[in-house]
Every structure is written in C-alpha cells, then in structure tokens.
Amino acid sequence: MQFTLLVNKYVDCSITSQNVHIKSEINLTYCLTKVNILTDKVLNMKLYDFLGAPNPRRVKIFAAEKGIELDLVDCNMRKGEHKTASFLMKNPSGKIPVLELDDGRCIPESVAIRRYLEALTPEPNLFGKDAYELAFVESRNRQIELELWTQIGTSWINGPVVAQMRKFKQIPDAKIASDKNVQRYYERLDNEFSSCEYVAGSRFTIADITLLTAIDFAAALVNLKPDSALSHLERWHANVSKRPGCSVV
Numbered sequence: 740m741q742f743t744l745l746v747n748k749y750v751d752c753s754i755t756s757q758n759v760h761i762k763s764e765i766n767l768t769y770c771l772t773k774v775n776i777l778t779d780k781v782l783n784m785k786l787y788d789f790l791g792a793p794n795p796r797r798v799k800i801f802a803a804e805k806g807i808e809l810d811l812v813d814c815n816m817r818k819g820e821h822k823t824a825s826f827l828m829k830n831p832s833g834k835i836p837v838l839e840l841d842d843g844r845c846i847p848e849s850v851a852i853r854r855y856l857e858a859l860t861p862e863p864n865l866f867g868k869d870a871y872e873l874a875f876v877e878s879r880n881r882q883i884e885l886e887l888w889t890q891i892g893t894s895w896i897n898g899p900v901v902a903q904m905r906k907f908k909q910i911p912d913a914k915i916a917s918d919k920n921v922q923r924y925y926e927r928l929d930n931e932f933s934s935c936e937y938v939a940g941s942r943f944t945i946a947d948i949t950l951l952t953a954i955d956f957a958a959a960l961v962n963l964k965p966d967s968a969l970s971h972l973e974r975w976h977a978n979v980s981k982r983p984g985c986s987v988v
C-alpha cells in the first residue's frame with residue numbers, strides 16, 4: 740500500500756519538472772528502503788545464535804530496541820556446530836552471530852550485522868545521527884571492545900569454565916593480569932559515569948549494548964562482577980537493564 744502510494748507520487752512528480760524529478764527520486768530511494776525493510780521482515784532474516792553467548796546477544800538487543808523480529812537458529816556451540824563445513828560457508832571464522840538473509844547471503848560480525856539493521860531501520864538511531872556523533876559513538880564502542888571485551892575474553896579463555904572443555908592450554912598468569920585490567924576498566928567507567936548518563940553521551944546507543952553485554956557475561960560466567968562500591972557504574976547498569984530491549988538474553 741505504502742509502496743504503491745509512494746511510487747504514484749514519484750511518477751506524478753517526475754513528469755512535472757526536472758527539479759521535482761530529482762526530489763522525487765530521493766523519495767523513491769527512501770520508499771524502496773522502506774520496502775526493503777518490510778520485505779526483509781516478511782522474509783525472515785535468520786540469526787545464528789546460542790543461548791548465553793554474548794555476541795549474538797548484542798544483535799538480539801539491538802534488534803529488540805528497533806522492533807525488528809529475527810528468526811533465531813540455534814547453533815549449538817557445545818556440539819561444535821559453529822565449526823562444521825556448512826557453517827564455515829556462512830562465516831569462515833567459525834563464530835556466531837551470523838545473519839542469513841532470505842536469499843542465502845550471510846553477514847558475520849555483530850557490528851556489521853547491526854550496521855545492516857540500522858540501514859534497513861534507521862529509527863531509533865543507535866549508531867549516531869551526525870558526523871560527530873557517528874564518530875564519537877564508534878570511538879566509545881571500539882574502546883569498550885578493544886580495552887574491556889578483550890580483557891574479559893582473556894579471563895574467560897584462561898578461566899574455570901573453559902578449563903572444563905579441555906580444548907586450550909591455559910595461562911594462569913594471563914588471567915591474573917586480565918582480571919586486574921577488567922577491574923581497573925570498571926573503575927574508569929565508574930568515573931566516567933559520574934558525569935555522563937550513557938557510554939557515548941546523553942542517549943542510549945550501540946556502545947551501551949556493547950558494555951552491557953560485556954558486563955553481564957563477565958559477571959555471570961567469568962566471575963568478574965563490578966564491585967557494588969562503583970555506584971555510578973551500578974546506576975548506569977540498572978538504568979539500561981530496565982529497558983525492555985535489554986532484557987533479551
């Protein structure tokens with residue numbers, strides 16, 4: 740319905756003048772984007788997921804915040820389903836999440852998937868609205884990925900849950916160092932949240948999802964819950980956890 744109306748508008752306008760024609764082409768592009776959104780929703784994008792895995796959760800929260808429904812496909816990591824030949828065709832890195840489109844094309848990497856979803860459904864905006872905000876949100880998101888997620892990852896790989904899998908040679912000293920780095924980073928964040936409501940300023944963005952999923956995973960499975968004395972960090976955590984989209988596990 741919406742598609743037909745907008746196309747009619749395009750056709751009507753295009754015959755009046757060159758100027759209006761250009762404007763209406765923009766309308767058509769906008770309109771086709773909208774159709775794509777509807778089409779992708781109708782065609783069921785599949786998200787390869789595993790309950791409790793933090794990187795797919797980053798995508799699930801993002802989608803929930805935007806009201807996008809994804810068809811979840813259980814990729815049982817315990818059984819190694821993310822390393823099978825057929826899964827490696829979807830993502831040669833053998834990791835989840837992967838978004839599979841209706842025509843079989845696949846997008847790995849949680850940030851890349853979310854860029855795709857943001858392009859399809861621009862509102863509510865979660866990546867940044869103007870040149871500065873886009874760059875600032877990206878910088879905050881990257882810092883949390885590179886300075887916190889990596890340290891939590893080291894503690895996880897060298898910690899007790901992974902020890903039970905007997906797959907990796909563990910390095911206890913690496914875990915001692917990364918545990919300390921995580922605690923120091925929590926202190927830095929606490930300090931930042933004393934003057935800032937969200938990770939990238941005054942509104943909720945993708946960077947908050949990156950931090951929330953990191954902390955929840957660290958607290959639940961890596962024994963790295965932030966100290967309750969870090970009251971600003973605790974306030975931020977309670978505040979974002981209340982959002983319906985963030986209740987997705």
Ligand SMILES: N[C@@H](CCC(=O)N[C@@H](CS)C(=O)NCC(=O)O)C(=O)O
Binds near residue numbers: 792836848
């Ligand atoms: N940078 C990737 C990381 C994906 C990732 O590490 N996913 C984990 C699950 S939460 C995984 O599949 N691990 C399996 C492995 O590393 O072999 C992203 O953001 O999607």
